[in-house]
Amino acid sequence: MKNNVCKFVAIAMVATTVLSGCDSAQINLNSDDDTTTEESSEDTSEDKDDVSPDNSAEDTSKDDEADNTAVSTQDTSEDNAEDDSQKTSSTQSIEELSDYDSAETMEGDELSSSELEKLEEYLNQVDNYGFTLASYKNADQIDWEDVLAYGAGIENCDYSQEAVDAYLEASDEFDSVEYDLIALSGEDVRAFVEDKTGITDFDASLVSNFVYVEEYDIFFSQVSDCYMKDVRCEAGVRNGDVLQIIFHVGFQTNNRRLTIEETGDSDNPYRFFSNRELWEENAVKVIDGTIYQNTGTITCAVVDSDKGPDIEIIVDNVVTCVAHPRFRDSEDINIEQYSDVVEVEFWDVDDDGAADMIVILSDGDDSVAVLCKGYVNQWSEGYTEPKAEVTKWLSENVSDMTADNAISYILDHKDEFNDI
Structure with a gap:
């Protein structure tokens, strides 16, 4: 699976640039999406009125009885229609029901095992699998590369050699057709997007x-492998036409929560609305990682692994990248004994344009600082394996081991740091 773009690095470096130009700048790293007002998830639907047929027709003649029965049936239908109208008007919107920022599943009726099996089969279809891979708060944020990566079940359109030549000339990756060529007509892609999400003004x-x-209205790509069928549905609930499914996909660490809506169309029974990574489930601790000498924070989830704690960087409820604050065997420091993550702080200490991470680990008595250097290249972004020499150097020179003090010492002793 492709590497996800590490949003955190870009955000942290924006903070670095602004701070270096103006000491008084206050950067709020929490986006507007992160500071939403919680809305009540209580059931606001009104109870239906009990409707019973009119039984007073027993004393009437058979003709009158037939007339009364017809009138009674009509009255009952009207009452039911009113009830349905009341139910529809009181139903929450899919945005309210999905409550993306909450880690909880919406209120509703639990899906049966047979329903989950059918949904699992549906999500593993080539035209739906891509909607399970990455997070999106609503359909406008869907990563269409994931969805269309293997053609999404859309048949290749007819294309000329001139169209292929135009594709290869515009491609930064290929100068010839080396693998399986995917050629999707713009018309088919736009129809697919509308069927799956309801979006009608799709941007190519x-x-x-x-x-x-654009000249031929064709999307071109090449693939050399096939998509995996590895979605496993764990649980789910239904509230009206809205379904939420807890599932796991591939080698991803965390479960996900998919929100879809029934359409009533047998050819396209669901529309995809949102996909949230449930990073909270595996987090043993959540820390507000700070930006050096700034009030901004970034959410960090500490996750236990068989080799020690890992730190997931969370932006907009998405795990953008993972740092492993440990190094290989060192004669001077047994890093395995420091298993408690006490503090996380960010700054570009080596001036390479990528935000670095200082992690303070504790064994209950002593603390050490571990530097995870950030990197950015054309393929991925993330953090390199820390060096024991840096941790030893900081331990020998910083008496009060805090992230602030560790970063300050590095910045004040750049020549020594660069030698290490």
């Missing part, structure tokens, strides 16, 4: 890793 530029040749 949103499909990364494809080359869109």
Whole structure:
């Protein structure tokens, strides 16, 4: 599976740039999406009125009885229609029901095992699998590269050699057809997007890793493997036409929560609305990682592994990258004994344009600082394996081991740091 873009690095470096230009700047790293007002998830639907047929017709003649029965049936239908109208008007919107920022599942009726099996089969279809891989708060944020990566079940359109030549000329990756060629007509892609999400004004530029040749209205790409069928549905609930499914996909660490809506169309029974990574489930501790000498914070989830704690960087409830604050065997420091993550702080200590991470680990008595250097290249972004020499150097020179003090010492002793 492709590497996800590490949003954190870009955000942290924006903070670095602004702070270096103006000491008084206050950066709020929490986006507007993160500071939502919680809305009540209580059931607001009104109880239906009990409707019973009119039994007073027993004393009437058979003709009158037939007339009364017809009138009674009509009255009952009207009452039921009113009840249905009341139920529809009081139903929460899918945005309210999904409550993306909450880690909880919406209120509703639990899905049966047979329903989950059918949904699992549905999500593992080539036209739906891509909607399970990455997070999106609503359909406008879907990563269409994931969805269309293997063609999404859309048949290749007819294309000319001139169209292929135009694709290869525009491609930064290929100068010839080396693998299986995918050629999707713009008309088919737009119809697919509308069927799956309801979006009617689809922007072709949103499909990364494809080359869109506007002259021929064709999306081109090449693939050398096939998609995996590895979605496992664990649980789910239904509230009206809205379903939420807890599932796991591939080698991802965390479960996900998918929100979809029934359409009533047998050919396209569901529309995809949101996909949230449930990073909280595996977090043993959540820390507000700070930006050096700034009030901004970034959410960090500490996750236990068989080798020690890992730190997930969370932006907009997405795990953007993972740092492993440990190094290989060292004669001077047994890093395994320091298993408690006490503090996390960020700054570009080596001036390479990528935000670095200082992690303070404790064994209950003593604390050490571990530097995870950030990196950015054309393929991925993340953190390198720390060096024991840096941890030893800081331990020998910083008496009060805090993240602030560790970063300050590095910045004040750049020559020594660079030698290490």
